[in-house]
Amino acid sequence: MKKKTRSILEEINSIAPKSSKEQILSYRSENVLGSAIQLLEYIETNFEESTQADLRKRFMLSLKNKDMGIFERGVRKLKKNAS
Numbered sequence: 001m002k003k004k005t006r007s008i009l010e011e012i013n014s015i016a017p018k019s020s021k022e023q024i025l026s027y028r029s030e031n032v033l034g035s036a037i038q039l040l041e042y043i044e045t046n047f048e049e050s051t052q053a054d055l056r057k058r059f060m061l062s063l064k065n066k067d068m069g070i071f072e073r074g075v076r077k078l079k080k081n082a083s
Helices: 008-015 021-046 049-065 068-082
Strands: none
Touching: 021 049, 049 068
């Protein structure tokens, strides 16, 4: 008879508690929202009012349209103007 062995990862996975979809959603949303709030606070404290408004608008549109390019173009524009 052949003895079946398991890898360490299989052992760990069998012991670890399973996360539900709701838990995963909760963890991910906490991380994303926390990071977004920190980014907006950083923008508010480090840029002048007109730049703040543009970056906030681009950030929100990026989320709404699921397009990171909108915000990235704003950052590139900011870098170009700083040079």
